Amino acid sequence: MAGNRAFVIAGAGLAGAKAAETLRTEGFDGPVVLLGDETERPYERPPLSKSYLLGKSEQESVYVHPQGWYADHEVDLRTGTAVTGIDADGHEVALSDGSRIGYAKLLLATGSSPRLLPVPGADLEGVLYLRRLQDSDRLKETLRSASRIVVIGAGWIGLETTAAARSAGVEVTVLEAAELPLLRVLGQEVAQIFAGLHTDHGADLRFGTQVAEITGSDGRADGVRLGDGTLIAADAVVVGVGIVPNSRLAAVAGLDVDNGIRVDAQLRSSHPDIYAAGDVANAFHPVLGQHIRVEHWANALHQPGTAARAMLGQDVSFDRMPYFFTDQYDLGMEYTGYVEPGAYDQVVFRGSTENREFIAFWLSGGRVLAGMNVNVWDVTDPIRALVTGGRPVDAEALADPGVPLTDLVPSPGPSSE
Known part of the structure; x- marks a missing residue:
C-alpha cells in the first residue's frame, strides 16, 4: 500500500508518463504509482502508423522516457498491471494482481481501444487492428x-496504413x-484532396461500401465480401473504424461518463x-465553450501537465x-482548431x-x-492565433500568399459584435 499521500495514475501510455513527469517537475515528493496493462514501458503511438511502421525509426525511439527514468525519479511503474476497479469514496483502486492501492489523488489516463468490426469473420487470423x-x-x-x-475505414489510421503499404x-x-x-x-472540400493523394499513389479507393463479412479458409482471412456481394481477395485485412474511450472503470465507479469521462x-x-486526461477525457474547453474529446497525440502530450498541476492544487485550466x-507519402500536414461537422460555411485555400x-x-461567419497546413511549415503559431482570435478575417487576404498570416491576426480589443 503506497499510503494516503500517493498519487496514482491508471494508464501507462504517453498521458500517464507525462503526468508522472509533471508531478516530479512541480516538486511533488510523495509516492507516484503508474499502472499500465501493457508489458512495455510508456510509449508514443504516432510512430506506430508512421515512421516505426515504415521501418524508418527504431523501437527505442517510441518510448516516452529512457528505461531508467522511472526509477531515477522514484516513479513506481508497474507494467502488466491493470486497474480493475475504483472505490472512489474509499480512495482505493483494485489491481489485476489482486492487490489494492490507496490514493490521495487519482488520474485516469486509460486511453481508448479500437472499435471492433461487428461482422462475421472479424476474428479470423490475419484481421489486424x-x-x-x-x-x-x-x-x-x-x-x-x-x-x-x-483496409476497412478511411480515417487517419486507415490512410496512414495505406500509405505505408503502398510504399x-x-x-x-x-x-x-x-x-x-x-x-x-475535413469536409468535402479537403477530403477529396486526400482521396486524390491515395489514388495517385495507386490505392484502390471504394466509397459508399458496406462490409458484409470477412471471408477465410483454414482459420485465416482471405478476403472481404461487400453488401452487394462483391468479393475482394486479400492476404490480410486491416480494420481502422475508429476508437472508443476506455471509460468503463469510471462508469462503474459512478463518475459522470458521456463519450468519455x-x-x-x-x-x-x-x-x-x-481526474482524467488524454483520449478518455471529455473535457470542457474554456475557449470553445463546450466539452470536447480529442483523440490525438497532442492532447495526450499536453493535457496531463494541466491535470497534474490541478492535482497539486494549482489554479490551471487546459485551453490549448x-x-x-x-504523414502520408510525400504529404505532411498539421491541423489546428476544432470544427464540428457542418459547422463551417466556407473553406479558404492559400497556395x-x-x-x-x-x-x-x-470559416464560419468570417x-x-x-x-x-499541407507541406507548408512554420505557420502553426499564426494559424493558432487566427483560430483563437475569435473575430472575422478578410477571406481574400486569407487566400493571398502575399499577405503574411501574422498581419491578419486580430489585435486584442472588443468584439465587433
Missing part, C-alpha cells in the same frame, strides 16, 4: 510478406462507408479527487486548441491544392475555426 506496439510489429511483418491487403509495394483496396475519406473531420477545464471529474498531424502545398482555413 493498429493500436499497440505489438500491433505495429505484426502489421510491419504482414507488409513484408503480403502482396495485397484490404512497401503492397496492393491496397480501401473500403469506406462515406463518400470520401476523412469526410466527417466528463471533466472540467481543470480535468477534474465529478469526483473531486479523480486541438492539434494533430499526419496550390494541385501541388499539395497549401493552407486550408475553415471567423477562422481551424487551419490545416
Whole structure:
C-alpha cells in the first residue's frame, strides 16, 4: 500500500508518463504509482502508423522516457498491471494482481481501444487492428510478406496504413462507408484532396461500401465480401473504424461518463479527487465553450501537465486548441482548431491544392475555426492565433500568399459584435 499521500495514475501510455513527469517537475515528493496493462514501458503511438511502421525509426525511439527514468525519479511503474476497479469514496483502486492501492489523488489516463468490426469473420487470423506496439510489429511483418491487403475505414489510421503499404509495394483496396475519406473531420472540400493523394499513389479507393463479412479458409482471412456481394481477395485485412474511450472503470465507479469521462477545464471529474486526461477525457474547453474529446497525440502530450498541476492544487485550466498531424507519402500536414461537422460555411485555400502545398482555413461567419497546413511549415503559431482570435478575417487576404498570416491576426480589443 503506497499510503494516503500517493498519487496514482491508471494508464501507462504517453498521458500517464507525462503526468508522472509533471508531478516530479512541480516538486511533488510523495509516492507516484503508474499502472499500465501493457508489458512495455510508456510509449508514443504516432510512430506506430508512421515512421516505426515504415521501418524508418527504431523501437527505442517510441518510448516516452529512457528505461531508467522511472526509477531515477522514484516513479513506481508497474507494467502488466491493470486497474480493475475504483472505490472512489474509499480512495482505493483494485489491481489485476489482486492487490489494492490507496490514493490521495487519482488520474485516469486509460486511453481508448479500437472499435471492433461487428461482422462475421472479424476474428479470423490475419484481421489486424493498429493500436499497440505489438500491433505495429505484426502489421510491419504482414507488409513484408503480403502482396495485397484490404483496409476497412478511411480515417487517419486507415490512410496512414495505406500509405505505408503502398510504399512497401503492397496492393491496397480501401473500403469506406462515406463518400470520401476523412469526410466527417475535413469536409468535402479537403477530403477529396486526400482521396486524390491515395489514388495517385495507386490505392484502390471504394466509397459508399458496406462490409458484409470477412471471408477465410483454414482459420485465416482471405478476403472481404461487400453488401452487394462483391468479393475482394486479400492476404490480410486491416480494420481502422475508429476508437472508443476506455471509460468503463469510471462508469462503474459512478463518475459522470458521456463519450468519455466528463471533466472540467481543470480535468477534474465529478469526483473531486479523480481526474482524467488524454483520449478518455471529455473535457470542457474554456475557449470553445463546450466539452470536447480529442483523440490525438497532442492532447495526450499536453493535457496531463494541466491535470497534474490541478492535482497539486494549482489554479490551471487546459485551453490549448486541438492539434494533430499526419504523414502520408510525400504529404505532411498539421491541423489546428476544432470544427464540428457542418459547422463551417466556407473553406479558404492559400497556395496550390494541385501541388499539395497549401493552407486550408475553415470559416464560419468570417471567423477562422481551424487551419490545416499541407507541406507548408512554420505557420502553426499564426494559424493558432487566427483560430483563437475569435473575430472575422478578410477571406481574400486569407487566400493571398502575399499577405503574411501574422498581419491578419486580430489585435486584442472588443468584439465587433
